[in-house]
Amino acid sequence: MIEIYVTNCSALFYRATGIPVSCYNKEGECEVQYPMLPSRTVLACYPLSRVSRSPDAITTPSQAFYGCITLPDGCHVILGPTYNLPYSDSLVTSFMQETYIPADQRKDAEQVLMNTPTVGYNQFLDRLVFLHYCLNGEIVDPFAHFQVTGQRQALAKVAEEHLETQETGRFHNTYLWEQNFYALIRSGNRNRLLQFLERTPLAGARAGKMADTPLRQAKNQFIGTVTKVGMLAGIPGGMDVELVYQLIDSYSRECECAATVAQVDQLYLTMAFDFCRRLEQLRLPKGISQEVYACMCYIRDHTNEPIRLEQVAAAAGRSVSYLTRKFRAETGWTVGEFITHSKLEDAANLLCYSDRSLSEISNYLGFSSQSYFQNQFKKQYGITPARYRRQHHQL
Numbered sequence: 001m002i003e004i005y006v007t008n009c010s011a012l013f014y015r016a017t018g019i020p021v022s023c024y025n026k027e028g029e030c031e032v033q034y035p036m037l038p039s040r041t042v043l044a045c046y047p048l049s050r051v052s053r054s055p056d057a058i059t060t061p062s063q064a065f066y067g068c069i070t071l072p073d074g075c076h077v078i079l080g081p082t083y084n085l086p087y088s089d090s091l092v093t094s095f096m097q098e099t100y101i102p103a104d105q106r107k108d109a110e111q112v113l114m115n116t117p118t119v120g121y122n123q124f125l126d127r128l129v130f131l132h133y134c135l136n137g138e139i140v141d142p143f144a145h146f147q148v149t150g151q152r153q154a155l156a157k158v159a160e161e162h163l164e165t166q167e168t169g170r171f172h173n174t175y176l177w178e179q180n181f182y183a184l185i186r187s188g189n190r191n192r193l194l195q196f197l198e199r200t201p202l203a204g205a206r207a208g209k210m211a212d213t214p215l216r217q218a219k220n221q222f223i224g225t226v227t228k229v230g231m232l233a234g235i236p237g238g239m240d241v242e243l244v245y246q247l248i249d250s251y252s253r254e255c256e257c258a259a260t261v262a263q264v265d266q267l268y269l270t271m272a273f274d275f276c277r278r279l280e281q282l283r284l285p286k287g288i289s290q291e292v293y294a295c296m297c298y299i300r301d302h303t304n305e306p307i308r309l310e311q312v313a314a315a316a317g318r319s320v321s322y323l324t325r326k327f328r329a330e331t332g333w334t335v336g337e338f339i340t341h342s343k344l345e346d347a348a349n350l351l352c353y354s355d356r357s358l359s360e361i362s363n364y365l366g367f368s369s370q371s372y373f374q375n376q377f378k379k380q381y382g383i384t385p386a387r388y389r390r391q392h393h394q395l
Contacts, residue, residue: 002031002075009134010034010077017127018117019082024048026074035115038108042066042078044099044354051076055132057125057146061281062094065121067128069135077135079128081112082119084250085243097301100350102364120254121270122263143266178228181272185233188280190273197269218264219255225268226251229275237279247275291316292330295323296338303343304364309335344380347373351389358385 002023010021014034022042023032030042046058046066054070066080085091095101096109119127125142133139184193226248234244251271258264285293298315299307312335313323327335343365350361359370367373377385 001025003073006071006075006077006135007032009131013127013131013134017119018115019079019119019124019127020112020116022078024076024078035112037112038099038101038105041099041101041112042080044349045081046078047352048076053145054136055128055140055145057128059121060098062091062098063278064095064098065119065124067124069128069132071135077131079124079131082116082124083113084118084120084124084254085246086118086250087113088242088246093301097304100304100346100354100364102304118250118253120250120257120267121274122267123254123257182229182232185229185272185276186237186279188237188276188283190276190280193272193276197272214261215258215264218261219258222255222264222268222271223252226255226271229272234275234279238282239275239278288330289326291318291323292327295327295335296331299335299339300342303339303346304366306366307339340376341380343367344377347377347385348381348388348392351385352392361385 002025006023010023010032011034013019014021020037021034022030022037024030028043028048045060045064046068048068050058051068051070055067056070057065057067059065060081062083063085064081064083066078068079069077071077081095083091092106092110092113095113096103096106099109101109122142125146129140129142129145180196184196230244230248234247235241251267255264255267258267288296294316295312298312302311309320309324313320316323318326324335327333327338331338333341347361347365350356350364354361356364358374362370362373365373367376374385377388381388383391
């Protein structure tokens with residue numbers, strides 16, 4: 001049973017921030033939610049079994065932010081979803097796909113995202129640790145707590161070295177530094193980007209006086225840098241143009257909220273690794289052309305809808321005959337086989353992280369009958385859906 005203090009704090013937090021809050025008891029049952037979300041929205045992306053610390057945070061493939069606070073009695077409070085991107089139809093579609101919201105509930109999903117504020121990642125972590133303090137009485141440094149293991153000290157060192165460079169005025173010629181910086185982000189290799197920043201700190205992005213105060217100087221230079229990251233790394237690396245412009249706007253707004261130069265420096269790291277991570281996700285599988293990869297992405301994004309060959313071919317801008325030959329040659333699958341494979345992957349996730357019945361899963365993913373779904377599932381995974389659920393269920 002969720003304590004009244006927890007529900008009151010959660011309600012006040014939602015009213016103050018607009019970020020959705022869900023309260024789960026020790027049995028993993030949702031008792032209170034502000035606002036009411038479509039069924040299983042939160043746990044579809046963030047099952048309680050994935051919580052590794054308190055507070056905990058994840059970013060989903062659609063770039064939604066979620067945070068989890070574990071209470072002393074074993075209950076959980078989950079924040080999210082929220083995004084650092086503005087509302088759009090494509091964002092709703094991505095959100096519905098990863099949370100398994102059926103098409104007939106699109107209006108509910110749209111309402112959730114329209115009413116949820118756009119929040120930068122650092123701002124989201126600040127709000128998460130604030131609610132953690134209210135509920136658990138523990139002060140947490142978000143920058144130290146949420147850095148990836150093994151990178152925390154290195155990233156902190158990068159920011160510290162940059163501050164020292166600012167104070168001493170030891171600035172460098174920036175052209176070569178910037179070319180390397182943008183190229184590494186464009187490559188999507190976060191480890192190499194980190195190594196580069198350890199060797200040559202952020203001072204490389206900070207030459208030239210652009211304002212009369214250090215804070216305004218840092219903000220002006222940040223806005224210039226995030227714009228160039230988008231134009232010279234994001235778009236050439238294959239990111240959607242509209243998404244790049246949305247990220248530039250989002251990070252520029254978050255930068256304007258910074259109160260110190262140190263916060264701007266921290267945002268530099270968050271922004272650079274965010275773009276790098278997104279580009280990493282866009283890298284093509286070995287031996288797969290851009291055309292075939294576009295078709296694979298289209299199929300994976302529409303598993304709960306009827307998918308026609310004409311739609312798949314259109315995603316690559318090619319004819320059906322050309323696309324089907326090329327798809328088979330590069331993947332070893334026919335398009336139909338890959339559609340079934342992708343639907344069954346989603347079915348496996350639903351069996352693990354939801355309580356939907358087999359008939360509901362079969363209908364949601366568009367199988368012609370439950371018996372056909374069960375036969376195909378057993379063919380791919382070697383066991384029946386019911387047995388798979390018994391072995392892997394996480395709720």
